Amino acid sequence: MSYIAPVKDMLFDIEHLARIEEIAKLPGFEEAGLDTAQAVLEECARFNQDVVAPLNVAGDRNPSSFKDGAVTTTPGFKDAFAQYASGGWQGLQHPADFGGQGLPKTIGAACGEMLNSANMSFALCPLLSDGAIEALLTAGSDDLKSTYLEKLVSGQWTGTMNLTEPQAGSDLAMVRSRAEPQPDGTYKVFGTKIYITYGEHDMAENIVHLVLARVTGAPEGVKGISLFVVPKFMVGKDGALGERNDVHCVSIEHKLGIKASPTAVLQYGDHGGAVGYIVGQENRGLEYMFIMMNSARYAVGMQGIAIAERAYQHAVAYARERVQSRPVDGSMNTSAPIIHHPDVKRMLMTMRAYTEGCRAMASVAAAAYDASHHHPDADARKQNQAFYEFMVPLVKGFSTEMSLEVTSLGVQVHGGMGFIEETGAAQYYRDAKILTIYEGTTAIQANDLVGRKTARDGGQTAKAIAAQIETTEAELAKRDSADAHAVAKRLKAAREAFVEVVDFVAGQTKASPNAVFSGSVPYLMLAGNLVAGWQLARSLVIAEDLAQAGTEAAFMHAKVATARFYAEHILNKAPGLRDSIVEGAESVTALALDAF
Amino acid sequence: MSYIAPVKDMLFDIEHLARIEEIAKLPGFEEAGLDTAQAVLEECARFNQDVVAPLNVAGDRNPSSFKDGAVTTTPGFKDAFAQYASGGWQGLQHPADFGGQGLPKTIGAACGEMLNSANMSFALCPLLSDGAIEALLTAGSDDLKSTYLEKLVSGQWTGTMNLTEPQAGSDLAMVRSRAEPQPDGTYKVFGTKIYITYGEHDMAENIVHLVLARVTGAPEGVKGISLFVVPKFMVGKDGALGERNDVHCVSIEHKLGIKASPTAVLQYGDHGGAVGYIVGQENRGLEYMFIMMNSARYAVGMQGIAIAERAYQHAVAYARERVQSRPVDGSMNTSAPIIHHPDVKRMLMTMRAYTEGCRAMASVAAAAYDASHHHPDADARKQNQAFYEFMVPLVKGFSTEMSLEVTSLGVQVHGGMGFIEETGAAQYYRDAKILTIYEGTTAIQANDLVGRKTARDGGQTAKAIAAQIETTEAELAKRDSADAHAVAKRLKAAREAFVEVVDFVAGQTKASPNAVFSGSVPYLMLAGNLVAGWQLARSLVIAEDLAQAGTEAAFMHAKVATARFYAEHILNKAPGLRDSIVEGAESVTALALDAF
Secondary structure (H helix, E strand, O other), X not given: OOOOOOHHHHHHHHHHHOOHHHHOOOOOOOOOOHHHHHHHHHHHHHHHHHHHHHHHHXXXXXXOEEEOXXXXXXXXXXXXXXXXXXXXXXOOOOOHHHOOOOOOHHHHHHHHHHHHHHOHHHXXXXXXXXXXXXXXXXXXXXXXXXXXXXXXXXOOEEEEEEOOEOOEOOOHHHOOOEEEEOOOOXXXXXXXXXXXEOOOOOOOOEEEEEEEEEEOOOOOHHHHOEEEEEEOEEEOOOOOEEEXXXXXXXXXXXXXXXXXXXXXEEEEOOOOOEEEEEOOOOOOHHHHHHHHHHHHHHHHHHHHHHHHHHHHHHHHHHHHHOEOOOOOOOOOOOOOEHHHOXXXXXXXXXXXXXXXXXXXXXXXXXXXXXXXXXXXXXXXXXXXXXXXXXXXXXXXXXXXXXXXXXXXXXXXXXXXXXXXXXXXXXXXXXXXXXXXXXXXXXXXXXXXXHHHHHHOOOOHHHHHHHHHHHHHHHHHHHOOOHHHHHHHHHHHHHHHHHHHHXXXXXXXOOOOHHHHHHOHXXXXXXXXXXXHHHHHHHXXXXXXXXXXXXXXXXXXXXXXXXXXXXXXXXXXXXXXXXXXXXXOHHHHHOOOHHHO | OOOOOOHHHHHHHHHHXXXXXXXXXXOOOOOOOHHHHHHHHHHHHHHHHHHHHHHHHHHHHOOOEEEOOEEEOOOOHHHHHHXXXXXXXXXXXXXXXXXXXOOOHHHHHHHHHHHHHHOHHHHXXXXXHHHHHHHHHHHOOHHHHHHHHHHHHHOOEEEEEEOOEOOEOOOHHHOOOEEEEOOOOOEEEEEEEEEEEOOOOOOOOEEEEEEEEEEOOOOOHHHHOEEEEEEOEEEOOOOOEEEEOOEEEEEEOOEOOOOOOOEEEEEEOOOOOEEEEEEOOOOOHHHHHHHHHHHHHHHHHHHHHHXXXXXXXXXXXXXXXXXXXXXXXXXXXXXXXXXXXXXXXXXXXXXXXXXXXXHHHHHHHHHHHHHHHHOOOHHHHHHHHHHHHHHHHHHHHHHHHHHHHHHHXXXXXXXXXXXXXXXXXXHHHHHHOOOOOOOXXXXXXXXXXXXXXXXXXXXHHHHHHHHHHHHHHHHHHHOOOHHHHHHHHHHHHHHHHHHHHHHHHHHHOOOOHHXXXXXXXXXXXXXXXXXXXXXXXXXXXXXXXXXXXXXXXXXXXXXXXHHHHHHHHOHXXXXXXXXXXHHOHHHHHOOOHHHO
């Protein structure tokens, strides 16, 4: 099943929702207007459609394999990654100083979606490199920057994140890996790290591991964690690769999905200690790791959107082709392609609406990220930063949760064929399941949303968003269209539900933490649902106007239809969630622990 | 991960909701009171826990394999099936005339749940035999009955259902397999059948295929389909096995889940024609097949409950053991088992509440089935029949859809470990996905609910159920308990939503079929949710009284807590669904077909 990048839909969001022309007014982004976006997206689409997408099924059937400490990736991956690197795709959003192209996230996010739609297992390698690059840019010494950044940005080397240990999953306070300071300023790193994506592979000359560990004598808990660079091969002054460092892959996992992406267990220091270089200051590792993690969380949200899009395309193709039963309305006297059946339409519309809604949300979040870094006005930077940070758990949490539903519907549309691995629909279902888990489970995202993003500022950011939504409601109400009014009705109900929940969360987190955290994930789902629905409501306003002006009328009508479907079949879940959160907290924790 | 059958919960349902003592008053069920139920369930639990459950993981890792026309099942399966047969489990619900035990479905259903919890792949073999037995009992000639029934009931032979062909999935009108009448009254059968569960295997001496085919000259469409028995080995007058019939397995599928269960492609008649024996009359095959299918649909609903229960047990065990992070309420000063965290409780409660709710619904449906067959009063039989038939799409559709959510949550509770196949949680997630597809997809169940079960009688059966629910609401309202009142509130809202939808469906199916069928699956989800929630509401009333009387207080308190959780976190989705169905139909079909 081939993949066609939804360039038109992405450009709609970039132009009308993220407002790229405003971003192009920011210092450093002068070249990054709509024309650039279009050119980059079209080139990116070609590359991913032609080079990366065809390897997706192969990666599942012939995954990465492990032997004698080495990982061999799926045939074709190494070559595709070389093309990815030489095409400059790894450096898209990274600074020109280190060989990147310095494009805004607003453009980069769409490219990330394409790569992940094409092949999620493949895309994980560059995704992890992006995180390593961001951490070094933020906190690395000049030495580390000059040694590692150019090679990472060019894709000659790749990066990893090493957080998890067998006893330390979501709870990084329990990290036990240790680092012993050496007289020359380096450290010797010891420990076992698990779940290291592309922790070992054959696609690049070197691997730059970013590793959390405790310096000898450091405090307990998260305040005693430092961040280190540990290269697979030592790097000489001239940048030439030296001997193998003391970090070794001891196995890779047998997983439900993303099988082509090797998930390594890495052993540090079994032969005297792995040479590590500290990033920033001792004991501030968690802070730096959060930089990588926030970038990675957004990227994982894009993976949810990406795999939903791919599953949708696969399902639509099958629904057009598979002939089965007559339409219920008697409109045809013979068996029809199943896309004619209302329930198949309902499933496809659900897939489409979720995907478009989350894409729109992510695009707007990316624009806020760009403004938060590049806007000349400090207040504007701060506002955009607050908005972006509120969006990260929604983009990560909601887009990945919806991708489970969408990929499940994708199998369902295929009927019995969907359950047969050969068809390919099941791969998306299996691949997607990691998305609600890694880079922080949905519950971890929800804790972030409750604690740092809502309770901390007393719900101020959340309320500001609600106020913006109210403005959209007013715009919808003024219009002379049944679609706009139907959407306004659901948007209002959802926004009101959201505000009640925000009040509950902001007011009760300290006094009744169990009650609030009992509803944390439902709150995240409500908030993500609302913001995605809001962006589709904004899309409807724009699309109706453009359709009336005769611009791409068919595309615009589809956008309107999708927005209305979203409002009436997805956004309308919000009031029920409000009831669960605000009135149903007690029943979450009522059962005695030994009664489970 | 071991399995412990929830015998206590099953007996609660059987005693208090299904009211086994009433069933034991019916002719033919005199021995089938609570004591019998308890004895059978306990014995069944031992067998499944000790013999069948330990083979579940092995079946996934070392599935059925195909070579040279023969299927070799997972090591251990053949022996376990021999024990299943010799224990008399195959004959549990079948007539004593053919060697069965003639127990009510109310007891048999619980045993079916255990078998499927223990090992869904294994359980499929007896499940299909049950269908074949029912078809022969209903429509088979005395000759067919005497030749096949005893062997099937004893488990010496097994049965299959052959409906699907490559071009005929949900749409049986497109069946092309053909049967040529022979002078001796037999037929020669030709064609290809796909997705034949246990269509070939090594666990029994003979396989009795029930096959849909068209007799030469039969009308087009479903009115020209007949049902045939085609044995794998010919059977002599004395019951001895003769030569191989002309039906051959040409391959088995590589599937997402239930890997131990061989899914065969069967080729009929490549060497002159397979000998087939007609079941009942020519051209009435679909009618007979529906008998098998209705029995199988209920059984597949039980599979959903069964796998949800197993996933729940697996997740609870992990949540008790995995230590990670301090409780948010500061109640512990160290990291705690994750079952202490509110969101983990929320996930486990969701899994538990869905499972108990659907089990209660299925138990009550089984009782109605028993009364519909055994009640001496014709009116009572008719009423029970109508109720049972209304329940079948709900038990099948809702219990299997919920099992997708429950098994997904099961993986989620495990975090990263859930994605590693070794853990075992992922197997349930993969296995469950077939349940919303086979024996009629959820959409097919929903069509049945809309057409045959609601529109046909103008919503009468549905309204009768709503009236019963109102009685439960009144009972709840009279009670002096916050739990009862909280449940009553949600039950009332859900029941009112249901009634509005029933009016819409009953009123509009003819006039606006597209609008009604656009909401058919949401209607099924609403109805299933309501009935499961209603049964838990009934449970609450009983459990509160028993707790007060000092009977099993801890168990009863848990039942109350689960009922309230269900009402506040699951049942409260009903009003949103009503809006989607009644007000949102247009947006399901608004998008132009070429815009997808």
